[in-house]
Amino acid sequence: MQNIIAIEGLSKSYASGFQALKGVNLDIRQGEILALLGPNGAGKTTLISIVCGIVTASAGRVSVGGFDTVQDYRASRALIGLVPQELTTDAFETVWNTVSFSRGLFGKPKNPALIEQVLRDLSLWDKKDNMIMTLSGGMKRRVMIAKALSHEPRVLFLDEPTAGVDVALRRDMWALVRRLQQSGVTIILTTHYIEEAQEMADRIGVIRQGELLLVEDKDELMRKLGKKQLTLSLPEPLDALPSGLLSLGLSLAEGGEALSFSYDAADASVDVPGLLQAVQDAGIRFSDIHTTQSSLEDIFVNLLEERA
Template identity: 70%
Template sequence: MQPIITITNLSKTYASGFQALKHVNLEIRRGEIFALLGPNGAGKTTLISTICGIINPSEGRVLVDGHDIATDYRAARAMIGLVPQELTTDAFETVWATVSFSRGLFGKRKNPAHIEKVLRALSLWDKKDNKLITLSGGMKRRVLIAKALSHEPTVLFLDEPTAGVDVELRRDMWQLVRSLQDSGVTIILTTHYIEEAEEMADRIGVIRRGEIILVEDKAELVRKLGKKQLTLQLDAPLERLPTELAGYQLDLSGDGTELTYTYDTQGERAGIIALLQDLNRSGIRFKDLQTTQSSLEDIFVSLVREKK
């Protein structure tokens, strides 16, 4: 399957000399939910803004379903919907008017049925005649999403879409995202809520200091980089670990009653079996055990942590 977005050697250097993007190469698969993660200032918004044609790149190329964003920008941008971080709306327009106007900006004919469908999906239908200035912050963010969907894009960018919104809106939004993916829309999102990426995304990309440092299927990322821990509640306290267990990554609790084995997720069965056999040979008995696994957040923090 051909990617719907192809980014080749993309860089952006501002007049101040700051290089926000450094030779980014990335492909977004058609119909996937792709989460772009990174610390503040890593280049997430710059990358999205460049793809959407808001910022001009210093070098490199971006294709949206084969359309170059520089030489075939009308066709490329018509395929894209963007939900920005900032609430940029005309405060004295009604909800219906501002969403309908956004559709017209892309040269689309009026389609009241589609606008109604979008507003109902976002629980905005009963607010359609309200002026934006009267809406809460959460409702204004819903309007931004409605505007981005007004022209029926095939690619939707969500830049921190749930920042500062309530739990109900967040839940509604992700239901909408799933339904959009089911209809064939490709979703690219940035988020600081790592649990959202863990729940929603098919693939994860991590950007740091303007460079893509990792792109991986979510499940494969957790499998390859995730750590697991096996915690054993011992029958009797230990003063110290026997020397024959030195080859394992073991931690003994301060009171000697708990032994924790940390291991990666590859070859875990063989490692645990060997450990339990060596414990038995050493005369160490346990009365209970439990396992825990790294979350996507743990992996993300380890990837972007800056060296002192």
Template identity: 75%
Template sequence: MQPIITISNLSKSYASGFQALKGVNLEIRRGEIFALLGPNGAGKTTLISTICGIVNPSEGRILVDGHDIVTDYRAARAMIGLVPQELTTDAFESVWATVSFSRGLFGKRKNPAYIEEVLKALSLWDKKDNRIMTLSGGMKRRVLIAKALSHEPSILFLDEPTAGVDVELRQDMWQLVRSLQERGVTIILTTHYIDEAEEMADRIGVIRKGEIILVDEKAELMRKLGKKQLTLQLEAPLESIPSELGGYELDLANGRSELVYTYDAQGERSGILALLQALNAAGIRFKDLQTTQSSLEDIFVSLVRERK
């Protein structure tokens, strides 16, 4: 299957000399949820803005379902819905009017039934006649999402969509994202809530200082980079770790009554089996055990630190 977005050697420099993007190469698969992670100032918003045609690239090329974002802008942009970070709305318009107007900007015929469906999905139906200036920040965020969906895009960009919003909106948002993906919509999101990326995304990309440093399947990323720990509750505390166990990454914890083994997920079965055999040979007995695995947040932090 051809990717729905292809980014080739994309760079963006400003007159000040600051280079926001540096030779970015990335493909987004049709129908996937792709999470773009990175610290503040990493280039996430610049990358999204360039794909959407808001920022002009200095070098490189972007294709949206085969349409060049520069030379075939109208066709490319018509496929994209964008929910920006900033709450930019028409303060004096009603919810219904501003969402309907956004649909018209893309040359779409009026479709009140579709607008009603979107507003109901975002719990905005009872606010449809309210002026936007009277809404709370969370409700304004919902309106931005409705505007982005008004022209029935096949690609949806969510730039920090749940930053500073309530739990109810976050839950509504992710329920809507799942339903959109089921309809075939491709979703690209940036988020500071890494638990959201861990729960929602099919693939993860990490950007730092304008460069993509990693792209991988979420499950594969967890498998390759996720550290696991096996904690053994000992029958009797140890004064120290015996020298014959020196080949293992072991630590004593909880008053020396627990032995903690840290290992790569790839070597899980063979490593644990060998350790248990070595413990038996050393006469060390345990009464219980449990395993834990590093989270996506742990992996993200370690990746960014490694490249400082």
């Protein structure tokens, strides 16, 4: 798949000595949804701001659609739509006018049909003549998304887009993101709702203290770093396990009313049928089998703890 964004050796330091980014290298594929995860202050917003030309990097280079973001700023920025964390809109302007004005800022010709479609997609059409100051916080967030989409960008950055918004907006937003991806738009999002990243993203990037720890296909990340747990419910509690079962990695759980076995999801050598047979051979009956696998949140938390 062709890359639409190339980030090479990107660093950002401030006069105070604080280093917000440390040699980040990242290629973003055209048409993918990439989720950037990391704790507060990890460098997610700084990275986005540099790509969008809002912040100047201390070292490294970025290109968008083949255009260098410094040498060809206008051409690269025209390819990008940005929905920032902060709500910054013209309080005394109408929804229609502020979204139309955003399109004009990029030199795009008037296109009322497109503006109407964007507003309808975001459930803003009935608010098109309302002043921004009269809208709720959730509606203002919708306006920010509409402004970012007004010039038909090929790349859309969503920086904590669902922070503090209601369930209806979250549902509408992700439905719109899916449609945009199907049309070829690349979406990069940061979020604290890890279940959203697990549901929406094709790839996951984890950033901590300005360093990009990993970038991995979501399914491969779940396979490589995920843990599985097998639980066997027992009809009668056990006081102790035979030593042979202990050596296989089995342990008592739930006050002796279950057997538990944890293993790496990517470990192909694990013989679950053989394990069950060993339990039966030991004369232990079980009434139910239950398996669980680590969520992306479990993987994220464990990864940060390991790197810390």
